[in-house]
Amino acid sequence: MDIKLNEDQIEIARQARRFCENESPTEYVRAMFEDERGFTDEIWGKMVEMGWTAMRIPEAHGGLDMDLMDLAVILEEMGRTVVPGPFFSTVLLAAEAIMEAGSGSQKEAYLPGIAEGKIKGTLALHEAEGGGDLGHIEMDARPDGDGFVLNGTKLYVPDAHVADFIVCAARTESENVSAGEGITLFLVDPKAEGVSVSLLPSMDGTRKLCAVEFKEVRIGAEEILGEAGKGWEPLCRVLQRGQVGLCAECLGGAQRAMEIATEYAKVRVQFDQPIGAFQAVKHRCAQMYVEVESARSILYWAAWAQDHGNPEEAVLAASVAKAYCSTVYRNATTSAIQVLGGTGFSWEHDIHLYLKRAKANEVALGDPVYHREQVAQFIVG
Amino acid sequence: MDFEFTPEQGAFKEEFLSWLKKDLPDDWDPTRYRNLDSTEEWARAHKDFQGRLYEAAYAGLHYPMEYGGQGRTLMEEVIVLQTVATTCVELRMPGVITFGMAAPTIQYCGNEEQKKEFLPKMLDGTHIWCQGFSEPNAGSDVANVSTRAVKDNGHYIVNGQKTWTSFAHMADYCILLVRTDPDAKKHKGLSYLLLDMKLPGVEVRPIIQITGEQDFNELYMEDVRVPVEMLVGNEGDGWRIAITTLMFERVIGDVTMAAVYQKNIERMIEMAKQSKRAGKPVSEDPIFRQQLAQAYIEVMVLKYHGLRNLSHQISGGIPGPEGSIGKLLWSEPNQRITEAAIGMQGPNSQIMGGSPWSVQDGFWQYSFLRSKGNTIEAGTSEIQRNIIGERVLGLPKDITRVARQQ
Ligand SMILES: Cc1cc2nc3c(=O)[nH]c(=O)nc-3n(C[C@H](O)[C@H](O)[C@H](O)COP(=O)(O)OP(=O)(O)OC[C@H]3O[C@@H](n4cnc5c(N)ncnc54)[C@H](O)[C@@H]3O)c2cc1C
Numbered sequence: 001m002d003i004k005l006n007e008d009q010i011e012i013a014r015q016a017r018r019f020c021e022n023e024s025p026t027e028y029v030r031a032m033f034e035d036e037r038g039f040t041d042e043i044w045g046k047m048v049e050m051g052w053t054a055m056r057i058p059e060a061h062g063g064l065d066m067d068l069m070d071l072a073v074i075l076e077e078m079g080r081t082v083v084p085g086p087f088f089s090t091v092l093l094a095a096e097a098i099m100e101a102g103s104g105s106q107k108e109a110y111l112p113g114i115a116e117g118k119i120k121g122t123l124a125l126h127e128a129e130g131g132g133d134l135g136h137i138e139m140d141a142r143p144d145g146d147g148f149v150l151n152g153t154k155l156y157v158p159d160a161h162v163a164d165f166i167v168c169a170a171r172t173e174s175e176n177v178s179a180g181e182g183i184t185l186f187l188v189d190p191k192a193e194g195v196s197v198s199l200l201p202s203m204d205g206t207r208k209l210c211a212v213e214f215k216e217v218r219i220g221a222e223e224i225l226g227e228a229g230k231g232w233e234p235l236c237r238v239l240q241r242g243q244v245g246l247c248a249e250c251l252g253g254a255q256r257a258m259e260i261a262t263e264y265a266k267v268r269v270q271f272d273q274p275i276g277a278f279q280a281v282k283h284r285c286a287q288m289y290v291e292v293e294s295a296r297s298i299l300y301w302a303a304w305a306q307d308h309g310n311p312e313e314a315v316l317a318a319s320v321a322k323a324y325c326s327t328v329y330r331n332a333t334t335s336a337i338q339v340l341g342g343t344g345f346s347w348e349h350d351i352h353l354y355l356k357r358a359k360a361n362e363v364a365l366g367d368p369v370y371h372r373e374q375v376a377q378f379i380v381g
Numbered sequence: 382m383d384f385e386f387t388p389e390q391g392a393f394k395e396e397f398l399s400w401l402k403k404d405l406p407d408d409w410d411p412t413r414y415r416n417l418d419s420t421e422e423w424a425r426a427h428k429d430f431q432g433r434l435y436e437a438a439y440a441g442l443h444y445p446m447e448y449g450g451q452g453r454t455l456m457e458e459v460i461v462l463q464t465v466a467t468t469c470v471e472l473r474m475p476g477v478i479t480f481g482m483a484a485p486t487i488q489y490c491g492n493e494e495q496k497k498e499f500l501p502k503m504l505d506g507t508h509i510w511c512q513g514f515s516e517p518n519a520g521s522d523v524a525n526v527s528t529r530a531v532k533d534n535g536h537y538i539v540n541g542q543k544t545w546t547s548f549a550h551m552a553d554y555c556i557l558l559v560r561t562d563p564d565a566k567k568h569k570g571l572s573y574l575l576l577d578m579k580l581p582g583v584e585v586r587p588i589i590q591i592t593g594e595q596d597f598n599e600l601y602m603e604d605v606r607v608p609v610e611m612l613v614g615n616e617g618d619g620w621r622i623a624i625t626t627l628m629f630e631r632v633i634g635d636v637t638m639a640a641v642y643q644k645n646i647e648r649m650i651e652m653a654k655q656s657k658r659a660g661k662p663v664s665e666d667p668i669f670r671q672q673l674a675q676a677y678i679e680v681m682v683l684k685y686h687g688l689r690n691l692s693h694q695i696s697g698g699i700p701g702p703e704g705s706i707g708k709l710l711w712s713e714p715n716q717r718i719t720e721a722a723i724g725m726q727g728p729n730s731q732i733m734g735g736s737p738w739s740v741q742d743g744f745w746q747y748s749f750l751r752s753k754g755n756t757i758e759a760g761t762s763e764i765q766r767n768i769i770g771e772r773v774l775g776l777p778k779d780i781t782r783v784a785r786q787q
Contacts, residue, residue: 002383003692069382262774276776285776286769290706297686304382320681372674379677380650380664
């Protein structure tokens with residue numbers, strides 16, 4: 001048993017902290033919050049130079065073949081400064097989907113490009129009637145020769161407006177199948193005929209969400225990602241990685257929210273003393289610390305379980321972590337605003353950026369209610 | 382990063398488990414929360430069990446050989462305690478103060494004679510210890526103790542009253558916080574004594590707690606003559622010793638608690654499957670399922686946070702005030718978990734053990750009531766949050782408190 005970051009990971013974290021602070025300061029985050037595209041090629045290029053887009057990609061496809069834990073260290077730092085842009089959608093959703101489900105030629109076609117930062121992708125999963133549940137995939141894919149025809153609407157698709165490809169989950173069989181069966185993953189070109197992408201007015205402007213509509217979109221056999229009808233299992237593994245990745249972001253954000261509140265509590269004087277001397281404030285800060293450190297312990301477990309644990313433990317840990325860490329982030333930002341008083345309610349103070357990201361992460365890839373039910377299925381049956 | 386036991390540690394766990402299974406009486410029921418009824422029976426069973434652990438070389442694994450330990454690591458100790466926690470925690474319980482506080486205090490702060498005299502007898506089950514810190518006017522403000530110890534001819538003459546003294550009615554010895562210098566500043570005038578409970582002038586009076594049982598007591602001392610050899614550290618060191626030694630074994634407590642709770646969650650799930658609401662198993666109700674999952678999540682938080690701290694400590698890290706997190710992570714969740722558990726029983730939650738209508742023999746009714754003490758004992762939640770706020774996060778003290786201390 002050895003539950004701490006290794007030397008390399010500590011160094012990765014240090015570099016990532018410096019990068020995020022220098023390259024993604026609040027001016028950049030705020031500009032991108034208002035910007036439709038949501039990132040600049042310059043910053044994207046620098047992330048690529050750091051090797052971040054290549055970390056998880058196998059060496060055979062031009063990547064660095066690193067652990068999820070290594071990437072989590074970076075995501076924590078990105079969460080800490082609310083870094084905007086399509087990193088999460090590309091690296092954790094789209095790339096993992098291709099790694100998990102893709103054929104040899106599909107991997108070769110996409111992974112080197114992702115590693116080099118040349119192509120970006122995303123995952124289209126949610127539908128209007130699924131709510132916070134991830135298993136509700138009803139979009140119709142009709143067989144058509146050796147391919148399929150897609151019809152329907154996917155919602156809350158992150159960064160689809162800047163994606164070069166979309167991994168879309170749809171139902172290719174609906175008769176006599178259980179919820180997880182009959183799901184197929186498709187590689188869709190957002191510019192293909194019948195596909196239309198529109199930006200949704202998301203609360204967290206640093207994480208762009210889109211509606212993607214499909215009208216009679218013809219998908220050829222070579223664009224079926226993996227095997228038809230067998231998309232659910234690899235998709236679940238992709239979602240777990242994503243969930244753990246989000247937990248790392250949540251941790252970084254929550255930690256920063258705690259620091260912001262604590263620093264302020266030491267200097268803001270009311271009734272002749274720093275407000276941090278009042279227990280109502282002090283205990284809020286202490287509770288943030290308790291939860292942040294707990295979230296760190298749970299994140300490490302969940303990331304380790306993805307890299308080295310057995311598959312059952314990995315599924316369970318991802319849901320435990322997602323329910324817990326996202327709640328911790330939400331609590332921390334809510335508490336921080338209270339400590340900051342009127343300042344915390346202003347657009348000018350950065351804390352709202354954290355609150356909004358916390359709320360985005362809370363519902364992304366399964367909300368806490370969904371994940372608790374997943375845990376219940378695991379422990380209760 | 383690694384969350385697993387080494388193969389050797391895994392094998393050690395198996396070996397211990399099979400020893401334990403053979404050791405426990407045939408009619409021992411690990412699902413019952415009380416197998417032993419009277420205090421005498423309980424104390425006896427604890428001492429016998431500890432003695433057998435010692436004989437089999439499973440006691441005090443991380444203590445040095447010369448003091449009766451096994452000279453192994455904290456990890457082996459944790460493996461044993463986790464296993465005990467999930468099979469026969471009741472047999473260990475009267476030793477919580479002995480092993481959680483008295484032994485580490487003597488190990489880290491005692492002198493050679495004290496270590497030689499007391500540690501082996503703790504580890505082999507001869508002695509149960511209790512903790513005499515709290516007094517009627519020194520609870521959270523424990524530095525306010527007024528029990529006096531006056532030096533006289535090779536002895537300290539001790540007079541005063543302690544309260545909430547857990548297991549004093551079973552105890553052979555007591556770690557006692559006393560005031561030796563009434564003129565020094567509050568924290569500076571305290572000393573730390575080892576009190577033989579059989580000395581003349583020591584009187585233990587039971588206090589009945591919220592559960593109807595008696596686990597703690599009032600402890601009265603009238604002209605008790607304690608030999609000066611029973612002083613730990615120097616005169617005036619009492620406060621420092623009291624707070625620093627507590628931190629060392631805390632992590633063991635956290636991971637052991639996690640093991641106990643994990644067992645409890647299994648029991649809760651079983652209960653939810655058997656209990657009905659509107660004719661259907663509670664375990665199928667979406668709201669109660671959320672509660673079951675939340676309970677499990679909170680136990681995982683305690684478990685993995687405890688393991689992370691343990692791993693830090695084993696690799697040489699010094700435990701600090703951040704240990705207060707663990708206290709909060711085992712006390713507050715246990716209140717939420719037990720509350721949820723009796724909530725699943727609807728009106729039957731009123732029915733204590735002992736009736737054909739009792740659920741799991743009243744385990745959750747008992748646990749719900751007992752958990753109310755969790756956020757009070759070993760430093761209240763408010764005190765833990767003060768410690769974190771002030772000593773970890775560096776937030777200022779309240780000015781009224783600063784003024785008083787000047
Ligand atoms: C089950 C159980 C077993 C125990 N066993 C032992 C034992 O073996 N040996 C022993 O010495 N003691 C023991 N105790 C005593 C325990 O340590 C004290 O009860 C505890 O420290 C609180 O002291 P108090 O009861 O006097 O409450 P008080 O200190 O009077 O506290 C009352 C309330 O005021 C709050 N409060 C007090 N000070 C502050 C502050 N500065 N800031 C904010 N809030 C504050 C507290 O948090 C609490 O909510 C035990 C207690 C319990 C419940």
